[in-house]
Amino acid sequence: MTPPDATIRAVEAVLFAATEPMTADAIRVHLGGIEVRTALVALQADYAGRGIELVRRGERWHFQTAADMAHLLRRTHEEPRKLSRAGIETLAIIAYHEPATRAEIEAIRGVQISKGTIDVLMEAGWIRPAGRREVPGRPLLYATTPAFLAHFGLASRRDLPGLEDLRAAGLLDPVDLAFETMEVAKPYDED
Amino acid sequence: MTPPDATIRAVEAVLFAATEPMTADAIRVHLGGIEVRTALVALQADYAGRGIELVRRGERWHFQTAADMAHLLRRTHEEPRKLSRAGIETLAIIAYHEPATRAEIEAIRGVQISKGTIDVLMEAGWIRPAGRREVPGRPLLYATTPAFLAHFGLASRRDLPGLEDLRAAGLLDPVDLAFETMEVAKPYDED
Amino acid sequence: MTDTPETLTLDIDGWEGPMDLLLALARSQKVDLKQISILALVDQYLRFIEEAQAALELAADYLVMAAWLAYLKSALLLPRDPEVEPSPEELALRLQLRLERLNAMREAGARLVARDRVGRDVFTRGAPEGLRTMRKALWQAEIYDLIAAYGVITARTRPAMHIVAHRPVMTLEAALARVSRLVGVEIDWRLIESFLPADASGLFRKSALASSFLAALELAKQGKVELRQQSPFAPLYIRAISVAAA
Numbered sequence: 056m057t058p059p060d061a062t063i064r065a066v067e068a069v070l071f072a073a074t075e076p077m078t079a080d081a082i083r084v085h086l087g088g089i090e091v092r093t094a095l096v097a098l099q100a101d102y103a104g105r106g107i108e109l110v111r112r113g114e115r116w117h118f119q120t121a122a123d124m125a126h127l128l129r130r131t132h133e134e135p136r137k138l139s140r141a142g143i144e145t146l147a148i149i150a151y152h153e154p155a156t157r158a159e160i161e162a163i164r165g166v167q168i169s170k171g172t173i174d175v176l177m178e179a180g181w182i183r184p185a186g187r188r189e190v191p192g193r194p195l196l197y198a199t200t201p202a203f204l205a206h207f208g209l210a211s212r213r214d215l216p217g218l219e220d221l222r223a224a225g226l227l228d229p230v231d232l233a234f235e236t237m238e239v240a241k242p243y244d245e246d
Numbered sequence: 247m248t249p250p251d252a253t254i255r256a257v258e259a260v261l262f263a264a265t266e267p268m269t270a271d272a273i274r275v276h277l278g279g280i281e282v283r284t285a286l287v288a289l290q291a292d293y294a295g296r297g298i299e300l301v302r303r304g305e306r307w308h309f310q311t312a313a314d315m316a317h318l319l320r321r322t323h324e325e326p327r328k329l330s331r332a333g334i335e336t337l338a339i340i341a342y343h344e345p346a347t348r349a350e351i352e353a354i355r356g357v358q359i360s361k362g363t364i365d366v367l368m369e370a371g372w373i374r375p376a377g378r379r380e381v382p383g384r385p386l387l388y389a390t391t392p393a394f395l396a397h398f399g400l401a402s403r404r405d406l407p408g409l410e411d412l413r414a415a416g417l418l419d420p421v422d423l424a425f426e427t428m429e430v431a432k433p434y435d436e437d
Numbered sequence: 438m439t440d441t442p443e444t445l446t447l448d449i450d451g452w453e454g455p456m457d458l459l460l461a462l463a464r465s466q467k468v469d470l471k472q473i474s475i476l477a478l479v480d481q482y483l484r485f486i487e488e489a490q491a492a493l494e495l496a497a498d499y500l501v502m503a504a505w506l507a508y509l510k511s512a513l514l515l516p517r518d519p520e521v522e523p524s525p526e527e528l529a530l531r532l533q534l535r536l537e538r539l540n541a542m543r544e545a546g547a548r549l550v551a552r553d554r555v556g557r558d559v560f561t562r563g564a565p566e567g568l569r570t571m572r573k574a575l576w577q578a579e580i581y582d583l584i585a586a587y588g589v590i591t592a593r594t595r596p597a598m599h600i601v602a603h604r605p606v607m608t609l610e611a612a613l614a615r616v617s618r619l620v621g622v623e624i625d626w627r628l629i630e631s632f633l634p635a636d637a638s639g640l641f642r643k644s645a646l647a648s649s650f651l652a653a654l655e656l657a658k659q660g661k662v663e664l665r666q667q668s669p670f671a672p673l674y675i676r677a678i679s680v681a682a683a
Contacts, residue, residue, distance in 0.1 A: 059295070059296055059297065063297070064296060064297035064312065064315065065297060065315060065318050066297070067296060067297030067298055068297035068298060068311040068312060068315040068318065068319060068560075069297075069315075069318060069319065071297065071298050071309070071311055071560070071562055071563070072311050072319050072560035072561075072562070072563045073563045073564070074563040074564045075563075075564060085318070086318060104249045104250070105249075105250055105255060105258060106250070106254070106255035106256060106257070106258030106259035106260075106262065107258055107259065107262045117564075118262070118562075119566075120259045120262055120263050120566060121255065121259060124255060124256060124259035127256055127259055127260055127263075127276070127277070127568075128259075128260075128263050128566050128567070128568055128569065129569050129571065130276060130568070130569070130570050130571070131570070131571045131572075131573045132275075132570050132571065132572050132573065133573050133574075133575040134572060134573070134574055134575060135574075135575045135577050136574040136575065136576055136577065137576075137577055137578070138576050138577065138578040138582075140586070142576075142578070143578050143582050143583060143586045144586045144587075144589070144590055146578070146583060146586075147583050147584070147586040147587035147590065148587070148590065150583065150587075151587055163590060163594060164590055164594070165590075165593060165594045175574075175576065178574065178576070179574075179576035181576075206578075207578075207579075207580040207583060208580060209580070215584065216584055218591065221584060221587065221588045221591070224588075260568060262562065262565070263565055263566040263567060263568055264565060264567070264568050265565045265567045265568075276568060276570065308561060309561065309562060310555060310559040310560060310561050311559050311560045312559070313553040313558055313559050315559075316553065316557075316558035316559065319560055320557065320558070329550065331453070331546075332453065334546035334547070334549070334550055335542055335543060335546050337546065337549065338542045338543075338545040338546035338549055339542050341545075341549065342542065342545055354535075354538050354539055354542055355453070355454075355456065355457075355539065355542075356454050356455065356456025356457065356459075356535065356539060357453045357454030357456065357457065396555060397554055397555045397556070398549055398552050398554060399552050399553045399554065399555070399559065400552075406545070406549070407545065407548040407549065407552070408544075408545060408548065412541055412545065415541075417537060417538055417541040
């Protein structure tokens with residue numbers, strides 16, 4: 056920056072410390088009556104293109120963060136988080152059965168789902184409300200979104216493996232159950 | 247001013263908008279992990295001699311008005327908290343000796359300190375509890391805070407006025423220890 | 438703090454304890470604290486306390502200090518007794534060191550508060566926009582997790598149909614027909630095993646025995662046969678109830 060003169064420095068400091076925008080007159084009075092308009096124009100030029108700008112709104116001047124830097128003030132910080140088991144099961148049921156109501160999802164899972172689980176899937180952008188089922192109570196229906204397909208690398212829902220594929224892959228003989236069997240079997244093994 | 251690069255502008259905008267001094271790390275995290283130290287140094291140079299300055303206080307950076315503008319700004323702003331003599335001395339003792347226990351402060355001042363004195367300094371955010379001394383009774387230790395450095399315009403505790411002289415003169419040693427040192431030194435003095 | 442003892446006001450409330458008063462008196466000697474005369478200082482303090490005492494109630498700690506200083510003064514003036522530890526010179530030096538330290542901290546405090554302080558001499562931005570960080574979870578899951586989860590649910594909730602793999606059995610109906618037919622042609626007690634097919638063996642024999650037993654119980658309930666067993670696990674006998682006996 057070019058070394059500013061005393062008036063420019065004074066105007067700069069006063070506007071920086073001010074709690075609200077100030078008119079040129081108010082600045083002049085504050086600085087004991089010296090003329091400040093030239094300094095304001097010079098300051099505006101000094102700050103052009105920086106992360107801070109001197110702007111004039113009506114008769115009042117103030118410093119503000121450059122418009123193109125505004126996004127830095129409200130920043131979203133993304134933290135990778137793994138979906139819970141309840142979340143992934145609920146998502147799987149919606150994907151295979153969509154559109155599905157919450158009651159249907161619970162019937163298939165055999166376990167109640169908390170509101171938080173649906174919220175998380177909505178927040179992730181993987182499911183969306185898809186109308187209501189025309190039955191008493193008109194429950195909300197849920198379906199997957201294009202973002203769901205994109206995240207899981209699927210061209211369409213038809214790419215999800217069918218039950219026969221799952222069986223062939225051994226996925227219908229869940230590891231958990233196999234483990235339970237082994238647990239029970241152990242004492243005999245040890246005989 | 248020379249047109250700053252994108253990182254400099256971003257750091258400038260963030261520090262300008264921040265309500266508290268920020269560490270380089272906090273700025274980096276806020277900006278999504280980009281390195282900011284070079285930008286901080288460049289910014290500090292950009293603002294040198296202007297009505298606003300970028301200063302480093304401990305590990306934290308903030309913009310403030312230039313010190314020589316004080317006479318122009320003081321009238322609009324209220325005096326900061328006026329400290330009692332007991333408060334000033336207690337703060338000085340903690341700053342120059344930190345960490346210090348209440349008993350150590352009292353030993354230097356030759357008088358008990360009221361609870362209110364410590365409270366006022368804590369409330370101002372200038373001192374904080376800093377663990378306990380591992381002696382009988384485990385007395386609480388007090389130390390200064392980053393806000394203390396910021397408020398008193400200290401780049402670090404090493405910048406405390408006269409710290410080195412006081413240390414060299416042994417005036418920061420515990421009284422008894424200093425006494426013994428002098429006793430030992432005596433025979434040499436008499437040579 | 439450049440007041441001479443003569444102009445000091447006799448109000449001890451003006452001092453924060455005896456050390457504070459002592460420091461003020463020491464400074465009034467207008468020499469480096471390292472060079473002050475402890476004896477002169479002690480005299481000043483005692484004179485001040487005497488005058489103050491006439492005017493008002495003195496706080497106990499001022500009197501304790503006065504007593505200690507009077508002792509120190511006498512010790513400094515009298516010939517030194519080598520038995521006494523610590524020596525009066527050491528006590529005097531210690532007092533001087535304490536005054537130096539208090540003075541150092543008082544000056545440090547004064548320099549500290551005279552610095553360019555934020556909010557008094559320098560100012561931070563009057564109306565900062567503030568920074569806000571909103572945390573957003575980036576949810577992650579793999580396609581394998583998804584389909585494996587569906588496999589688990591399906592396996593967990595699929596209606597179970599149990600098929601018993603090929604096993605030779607004699608049904609209760611068959612046993613009932615067989616036992617009632619055979620028992621009708623016999624008059625005497627017979628072992629229940631004798632009603633089993635002659636070629637029955639292995640699992641089929643066990644199944645036939647169980648079914649025949651149930652059939653015997655059923656027939657007994659209908660009043661068509663009677664059963665006899667001497668003791669638990671003893672052979673079980675069966676015979677038809679003759680019309681005459683009934």
